Amino acid sequence: MSEADADMASQGSDPDDEGLSDSSYQDYSDEDINDYYNYGPDDMEQDDRGQIFDPEAFEYFLFNKEEACQFLDERVAELTQTIQFSPQVSHTIGKVLLQAHQWVLTEVMERFREDSVQLMVDCRILPPPSRAKQVEPPPKQCPVCLQAQEEKDLLSLACNHKFCTDCWQRYFQVQVEDGVATGVECMWSDCRLITTEDFALSILKNSPVTLRRYQQFAFNDYIKGHYQLRWCPGPDCDVIYMAPQPLGRKVQCKKCKTCCCFRCLKDYHVPADCPTIESWLRKCADDSETANYISAHTKDCPKCNICIEKNGGCNHMQCFQCRYDFCWMCLGDWKTHGSEYYECSRYKENPNIANESAQAQAREALKKYLFYFERWENHQKSLKLEEQTFQRIQHRIKEKVMNNMGTWIDWQYLLDAANLLHKCRYTLEYTYPYAYYQEGGPRKKLFEYQQAQLEAEIENLSWKIERAEQTDRGDLENQMDITEKRRLTLLRDFSES
């Protein structure tokens, strides 16, 4: 059913092997027809000829666990081979050093060259020099179980805090049960040295169940700690994304189809960057009560006052009674909503607000937030409504094909149009949190101008798709072309590079 299954079958490999190694995002060859939001960068090649800069281009790979393991091991090997002078760094210590630096190899190497002992102390492999000098008499008993032990049965890290193997084992069991793996510290109170993987291995060699869980948790720690790796956030999905440049760009899982931002794993959100979208979503959650009342499915026609329900995604409304064309968002005349007109999408701040009372300022702040929230939420709703349109289109195409009115290929452009509309409106939705946090000035003016242009073309496209049967194919394709160009222009100028 899914592409992941198809890949697996075609490779004829081990059924546990997802076969995702060679699948980067460019590979959309056998795109599922139901698949939404999936325009690869090659669409733009059709739009423009020659070299074009794709603001959304992003190189990433999908790993399964084995591939990720291998990737990590290669990084460790790279480190240990590069720093071959004294002190020798074993594979297991290399892992600790890398994990402490988000696996940024160059940083570890640089710090190693500067002061290798300090690095080892900071990474909690060696005790601070002040402590290392304290020579304690070898204990006759283990300080935890208080049983007499032979010197040879007591184990310690570099700090020389010795405990018996039994106690170490019980200690690891309790720690692993709590989900701790790479962070298991020395048992001595206020000693902060951490155990290495090899140490854990030697302690847990006779408890295979705990050892396995330890290794799972440690692996999870490494993935979470690595700046180029992310777990797919899809439910129960074990795919790992790897991006050489960890940016806030779109990634999609081939296995569970989850689509998200690589860096923050929230819904993809250009042109807004990760911190912006985080503040925005937190604000929306905090202010959900305040914003509730603006959620409306019906509004009155501004001309004849009849109640109109919105059942499509398009915000260009036409009253079924008086035929008046108006904008759902601002209730203004649609005729004035040309591409140069941005009174609808731009918030006009009170220029004198700094001199007003605190109360007036608070009111203004709320007004501003609600303005952007209303538009953000409205496009979210439009996306849902347009999904229904998409289903209807598919249904109609099926009917036509069954009645010998053209082939699937003939009608494909309609699905392409619906897909493109989704992609463009999705970007438009995220221009509102961007604009909310953007500071005033010429950049903001330019942004608002491009946003208004994009918005106008999107509503035109949506209008035409809702009336697809009356719309000429060439006209529709032209509209698609214009709309996508507006979107790319905005992203090119305003998404972080």
Next chain:
Amino acid sequence: MMASLPRRIIKETQRLTHEPVPGISAIPDEQNARYFHVDVMGPSESPFEGGTFKLELFLPEDYPMAPPKVRFMTKIYHPNIDKLGRICLDILKDKWSPALQIRTVLLSIQALLSAPNPDDPLANDVAEQWKVNESHAIETAKAWTRLYAMKS
């Protein structure tokens, strides 16, 4: 029952009985050797001076890999101890080490009575009072000590 006790608990109990910590008594329950009846004397020059505070201390199955569970039974006005007697003390949580003992825990609790820490509060209203009006808070703590921690 005693027979199945780990040697560590037996040895700790013996030492607590034979070399008790000054100002603290910890007596194992007759029915359950993992449960201790604890009395802590209010440290001198603290608002708790003159009081005797009852605590319960329980050694869970995982002890000493997991910390003991300790709770004040006597009401006390202290920013790091809440209405239910729960204690906000790092070594009873994430700073626990298996090399620590009942003895060290009780000493830390005694030290907490001498030096309340309103910046890491458990009882928020008390901590607030401690920060806003310390002398008033100390008076309240003394009054509570007389009221709840002294035998009449």
